[in-house]
Amino acid sequence: MKILLVEDEPSLLQAIRQYLEVDGYVVTTAATFAKASMALNDYDYDCVVVDIGLPDGNGLNLIRQLKAAEKGSGLIIISAKDSLDDKLIGLELGSDDYITKPFHLPELNARIKSVLRRRFFGGNNLICYGEIVADPLSHQVTVTDQPLDLTEKEYHLLLFFLANVNRLLTKSAIAEYVWGDHMDMADSHDFLYTHIKNLRRKLIDAGCPDYIKTRYGAGYLFTTP
Amino acid sequence: MSLLRKTLLYLLLAAIPVALTGVWVFDALVNRVIRYEVDEQLSSDLGYIQQQLQTARTPLNRGQYLLNNPHISLLPSGRTVPPTFSDSTEFDRRENEPVPVRRLTTTVQVGKQTYLIVVKQAMGEFEEVAQMLSMSVIVAFLALVIFLTVLNGWVSRRLWQPFYQLIDQLRAYRLDEHTPTTFDKSSIAEFDQLSVALNDMSLTLHHQYIVQKEFTDHAAHEMQTPLAVMTTQLDRLLTTEPLTEEQVNLMEQAQASIRRLTQLNKSLLLLTKIENNQFADQQRVNLSELLDRLHRNFTAYAEHRGLSWAIHIDPDVVRLMNPHLAEVLFSNLIINALTHALPHTFAKMSLTKAKFVSLNVGPPLPFPAGQLFDRFVKNPARPESTGLGLALVQQIAQRYGMTVEYKYDERGRLHTFTVSFPT
Numbered sequence: 070m071k072i073l074l075v076e077d078e079p080s081l082l083q084a085i086r087q088y089l090e091v092d093g094y095v096v097t098t099a100a101t102f103a104k105a106s107m108a109l110n111d112y113d114y115d116c117v118v119v120d121i122g123l124p125d126g127n128g129l130n131l132i133r134q135l136k137a138a139e140k141g142s143g144l145i146i147i148s149a150k151d152s153l154d155d156k157l158i159g160l161e162l163g164s165d166d167y168i169t170k171p172f173h174l175p176e177l178n179a180r181i182k183s184v185l186r187r188r189f190f191g192g193n194n195l196i197c198y199g200e201i202v203a204d205p206l207s208h209q210v211t212v213t214d215q216p217l218d219l220t221e222k223e224y225h226l227l228l229f230f231l232a233n234v235n236r237l238l239t240k241s242a243i244a245e246y247v248w249g250d251h252m253d254m255a256d257s258h259d260f261l262y263t264h265i266k267n268l269r270r271k272l273i274d275a276g277c278p279d280y281i282k283t284r285y286g287a288g289y290l291f292t293t294p
Numbered sequence: 295m296s297l298l299r300k301t302l303l304y305l306l307l308a309a310i311p312v313a314l315t316g317v318w319v320f321d322a323l324v325n326r327v328i329r330y331e332v333d334e335q336l337s338s339d340l341g342y343i344q345q346q347l348q349t350a351r352t353p354l355n356r357g358q359y360l361l362n363n364p365h366i367s368l369l370p371s372g373r374t375v376p377p378t379f380s381d382s383t384e385f386d387r388r389e390n391e392p393v394p395v396r397r398l399t400t401t402v403q404v405g406k407q408t409y410l411i412v413v414k415q416a417m418g419e420f421e422e423v424a425q426m427l428s429m430s431v432i433v434a435f436l437a438l439v440i441f442l443t444v445l446n447g448w449v450s451r452r453l454w455q456p457f458y459q460l461i462d463q464l465r466a467y468r469l470d471e472h473t474p475t476t477f478d479k480s481s482i483a484e485f486d487q488l489s490v491a492l493n494d495m496s497l498t499l500h501h502q503y504i505v506q507k508e509f510t511d512h513a514a515h516e517m518q519t520p521l522a523v524m525t526t527q528l529d530r531l532l533t534t535e536p537l538t539e540e541q542v543n544l545m546e547q548a549q550a551s552i553r554r555l556t557q558l559n560k561s562l563l564l565l566t567k568i569e570n571n572q573f574a575d576q577q578r579v580n581l582s583e584l585l586d587r588l589h590r591n592f593t594a595y596a597e598h599r600g601l602s603w604a605i606h607i608d609p610d611v612v613r614l615m616n617p618h619l620a621e622v623l624f625s626n627l628i629i630n631a632l633t634h635a636l637p638h639t640f641a642k643m644s645l646t647k648a649k650f651v652s653l654n655v656g657p658p659l660p661f662p663a664g665q666l667f668d669r670f671v672k673n674p675a676r677p678e679s680t681g682l683g684l685a686l687v688q689q690i691a692q693r694y695g696m697t698v699e700y701k702y703d704e705r706g707r708l709h710t711f712t713v714s715f716p717t
Contacts (some may be wrong), residue, residue, distance in 0.1 A: 078519050287539075
């Protein structure tokens with residue numbers, strides 16, 4: 070899968086690129102509007118990740134260019150502005166997702182995977198890991214063909230883990246993905262712990278190996294034991 | 295009272311004493327003049343009689359006595375009377391009523407004879423003339439006052455027209471319009487000055503608004519980008535091996551702090567944007583649906599805290615609001631109730647067309663209730679809170695004319711928040 074990453078902050082660009090490359094993506098980077106525009110002209114990408122606050126041009130114009138070319142690439146907007154106007158314009162122009170800075174790399178990773186799935190498999194593509202099969206359309210999960218009864222939050226947690234297998238996920242990163250802005254709560258980590266504990270028990274009860282590991286007391290790892 | 299009425303009132307208040315004294319002075323003046331003229335006439339009559347008496351040296355013919363005016367009689371003694379004017383009344387047979395009369399009495403010495411001469415002049419007609427004059431002056435004055443009043447009203451209305459127009463424009467004034475409002479020019483110098491001043495103000499305000507808006511946008515960008523770099527670098531650091539538990543713990547704490555900072559930044563920006571009127575767009579927001587969604591979102595959290603959470607939602611409560619702000623308002627109130635409720639107690643909420651009420655059990659506030667909605671006021675036991683949640687609630691409620699009330703019931707340890715909607 071080829072990804073074009075447009076971001077003017079060098080350290081951010083570097084961090085995202087390296088994180089995505091571990092997952093086997095081919096990542097092209099562009100730090101300016103001009104370079105990005107050229108890259109979009111010359112090559113096809115499966116997914117384009119654009120920071121719309123570029124110093125030499127509005128990232129929204131890149132989106133217009135991309136949409137005019139009708140190449141069917143997936144599109145994710147990164148914005149530092151948490152303003153509804155930009156979000157609405159971006160989504161109206163046909164972006165698949167919108168993520169506000171700051172964000173966690175595992176979250177961006179999960180969103181890219183979700184966009185690619187929707188773009189190229191119409192969302193019908195099942196997410197499989199070992200005996201676990203998740204259907205993103207119906208939100209149904211089966212373990213060795215037996216349906217697994219998960220709450221909405223547990224389902225999202227599982228998907229987040231499956232998108233970031235073998236990666237250490239901190240509680241902060243998980244909490245932000247699952248609860249978004251509303252996690253300005255006092256005991257969010259305890260709350261998260263309850264959810265993960267429940268998910269873990271349900272998976273084990275359904276016959277999975279113990280995939281979810283606590284690491285160093287500060288994070289979790291989804292991995293085959 | 296309008297300026298127009300006030301002017302008229304003062305005009306009338308000034309006119310009435312002027313009219314009263316004016317009439318009185320006029321009347322006195324006219325009477326004085328008449329008396330003076332009559333006295334002069336009487337004196338000249340007397341002079342004429344005196345002259346005739348001296349040249350004729352005979353009594354005047356009787357015909358003149360019929361009228362008893364002038365009345366001439368012989369004074370036996372040599373007593374003299376100096377010329378004296380006096381007023382009296384005499385019965386007028388023709389008018390059949392007593393009439394005022396002015397008389398001049400004196401003695402005239404002709405040879406050895408002393409005559410007593412009384413010359414009279416009926417004053418009735420003159421007084422009628424004086425009254426008529428006074429009356430017509432009053433009528434003319436009243437007519438003038440009425441005319442001035444009407445004229446003043448008409449002129450004022452015309453003159454103040456540009457002023458009312460400016461007020462209408464000010465009423466319709468909106469800071470968040472794309473171009474600054476321009477106020478109409480006027481042919482009246484004062485109002486033109488006002489309009490120029492308002493235009494200057496409008497331009498400055500608009501400029502400041504734009505600067506502020508750009509500032510908040512830039513501030514967001516400038517702050518969120520380094521935060522994003524920190525977050526992603528920490529994420530990358532977490533992918534390196536080998537890590538010790540201590541290192542991961544430190545990174546997790548750093549991430550949690552970044553989250554707090556991010557949240558703080560977002561809340562502050564939101565407050566600034568609300569104050570700067572950047573959420574002018576309004577839609578019909580179905581609060582019932584919104585609360586239903588929030589209820590579903592937070593049910594798991596309430597369960598986690600062992601709370602029995604009951605929520606009653608009347609169907610189709612719709613208000614004109616910005617949807618984003620509506621969500622912030624109600625989710626902050628719900629989060630506030632659910633996080634501060636004592637574990638294993640209850641929380642109750644209800645939404646009706648008139649108000650939203652939230653009830654939870656908790657220990658008393660560690661600070662005065664008056665500070666509850668202030669910024670950065672928080673429970674010292676919960677340092678991770680931004681202390682901005684309720685400040686946002688207050689700010690948003692005010693924006694839409696709602697009132698937020700807080701009550702604490704000592705006995706039941708009940709915290710009650712009531713958001714009353716305007717009718």
